[in-house]
Structures are given as C-alpha cells and as structure tokens.
Amino acid sequence: MRRLAFLVIFGLGGGAILISLGIWQVQRLAWKEGVIADIESRIAATPVALPETPEPARDAYLPVEVTGVLGARHLRVLVSQKQIGAGYRIIRPMLRDEGAIMIDMGFVPVAEADALKFDEGPAVTLVGNLQWPQETDGFTPAPDMKENIWFARDVGAMARVLETNPVLVVRRDAPQSGSPVTPMPVDTAAIPNDHLQYAITWFSLSAIWLAMTAVFLRRKPGANKS
Template identity: 45%
Template sequence: MRRLIFPILMGLVGCAVLVSLGVWQVQRLHWKQGVLDAIEARISGTPEALPTGDVTDPTVQDSLRYTPVRAEGMIDAGEIHVLTTVKDEGPGFRLIVPFETGGRRILADLGYISEEAKEAARSAMPATIEGNLHWPQEADRWTPAPDLEANIWFARDVPAMAAHLNTEPLLIIARQIEGGPPTLPQPVTTSGIPNDHLSYAATWFGLALIWAIMSLYLIRRTLTEERRRI
C-alpha cells in the first residue's frame, strides 16, 4: 500500500494548486468587472468643461481618462485619417481634426468616414462636441509609420497627432456632435478592454478535473497491480 502514497499525494497537491488558481481567476474576474463598471459609470457621467493646466504628464492623463466633456468651438482646417473598420459599414477612417475652443486648440475624433468620403472637401465650421477625453494606446513598435503623403495613419497616437496638427495633446472622442461634417461617431466604450478571467478560470478548473481523473486512474492501476501480487 505504500505505493499508493505517491499518486494520492500528487493527486491531492496537483488538484489543490489548480483549483486555487481557478478560484484566484474568479476573484480577478469580479475585480475586473468592478473596474469596468466604474469606467462605464464615468464614461456616461454628466459632461464637464475641459480641464485646465498641463496635460502632458502621464499621471494627469490617467486621472482624466474617460472624463465626459462638452465643448463649443470651431473645427479648423487640417485632418488626420486613421485607418479603421466598422461593423456593417466596412473599412474607412477615423476623422481627427483640430478643434479650437475657449482660446485653446485641441484634438477631436469625430468618428467614422467611409473610404469614398476621405477626399471630400471639408471646411472650417462651428460645432459643439460632447464626448470623452482619452489617450488611446494603440501604437507600438510594430505599428507602421503614418503615410503623411496619403494622409493614412495606422493608430491614434495622441502626441504624434498633436504635433502634426499643432494642438495640445488632448483628445475628445465624440459621442454627439452638433454641427460639423457628416460622420458616424465612434464613442469610447469598455468593449476594447480585455476581461478574459472567466476563460482562464475555466481552463484551470478543467485542468484540475483532468488531473483528478489521471490521478484516479493511476491509483486504480496501482491497486490492481497490488492485488495481482497478493
């Protein structure tokens, strides 16, 4: 019977470790859902005036991220077209423009335009924009450099876009627009924030079940061999 000690011990320890990892992922799932709920509540909050002061500090940007704002001003000449695709609409571009409001010049993401509308003539015009502040982290070292001649960008890089359009590194992603060119707003949501903890938990619990089955098989096999020796 001493031969049973090892498979029983391995079965219990392995199952305990795998189940504990599954429980930890369930706890992480509840934590992440709380974070997403808080972000959703902030996104849908009452619009505020634009924040004042320096917004180049990453700490300040993190504190202002998702803040709902409303601003009146003038959409100025100059555009950036960021490659995107929208369900039921197909490939197109996000229309990023300089927006002058209250003596400031900031960035505004007005939403989706089709490939056909890319070269349409758009002049300066007044607008009221309601949306959320955001600093999308879409660019990485694998992101191609923008094609400035064709005006095609492959990610929203707020510092680079601000430098190109000579604005503050402050971006409003529009939810509603009064005035302005025809676009399909693509407001900020939490849909792009991953929350895979449920699948991770299922994986760990599944591995625990497999480990238990394999351990029981090994124990049964060991018992059978012991009986044959008697």
C-alpha cells in the same frame, strides 16, 4: 505503499494548484467587472468643462463639453467597423482661446473618405470623452503622411502635426447634418476581460487531473504485466 502515497500527494497537490488558479481567475473576474462598471459609469456621466490641464491618469474617459472652431485640416486613422468594413477615424483640430485640442469626429467608410472636405466654420459645441488611446507599439507602421493615413491614434504625434495640445476628445453626440462622419463614442469593448474563460480552463484541467489521478489509484499494481 510508496507508490500509492506518491500518487495521492502528486494527484491531490496538482489538483489543488489548478483549483486555486481557477479561484484566482474568478477573483480577477470580479475585480475586472468592477473596473469596467466604474469606467462605464464615468463615460456616461454628465459632461463637465474641459480641465485646464488634462492628465491621462486623472481624466481618462472624463465626459466634457467643449466649444471652439473646427479647423479645416484633418487626419485619417485606419480602422474597421463590424458589418461595415474598413474606414477611417477623422481627427480634426478645435481652435479655442484656451488652447487648441483635437476632436475625434468619428468614422467614415474608405469609399467616402477621399471626398471629405472641411472648412473652418463658426464655433460649435461638442460633447465627448477625453481619451489617450494605447494603440501603438513597436510593430505599428509609421503614418503615411503623403496619403494622410495613420495606423493608430498616437495623441502626441497627431498633436504635433495638427499643432494642438496633446488632448483628444472623442465625440459622442449625433453626427452633423449631412455629414458622412458617424461618431464612434468611447466604450469599454476594447478592455480585455478573459478571466471567465481562464477560470473555466483551470477548473476543467483540475477535473481532468483529478480524474486521471483516480484512474491511476484504481489500477492494481502489475496490471500491465503480461
């Protein structure tokens, strides 16, 4: 009887814990889907004027319309595009009376990057979304300043090099006529949402756990004895 009671408590208790973890992941899934839906709605909203003092906590993903002169300098951030391969995000300064900012112009393949030359032209108006990407960590290589290759969009560091405010607008409108730079608009693809897989894993483990418990309970004492 003691053995039976132990198996019941251990088996059902373990199964209940695994099922509760699966339910928690389902709840987290609903929460994450709500967060993503809210961000997507914010990204696609009608553009507004750039705030006087943009703040990451308040203004991330905010769609804005900005007007200014694009500077001749540019930075290249190494990225990869599906079905295209390696390339660079092109970051240019935009000179404005209210203060210079940075524009993420979009993507250009590696083979076309060296031929890129920009001139300071007339004022242009661009539409994009404010973003402060969290792409750097302790393993991110330092930028190769000689080759003008960056390995992440470090807003603060790029702003110091381009002599702008630490404000980045990721362009979302169509590419300029004749330009090889294709916009890479802000989206939610990079936001992790693995809660469904986690829920399936926990529920699968609970099913296996309970099945094994049932097997042990059905075994007769001494069944393995010769």
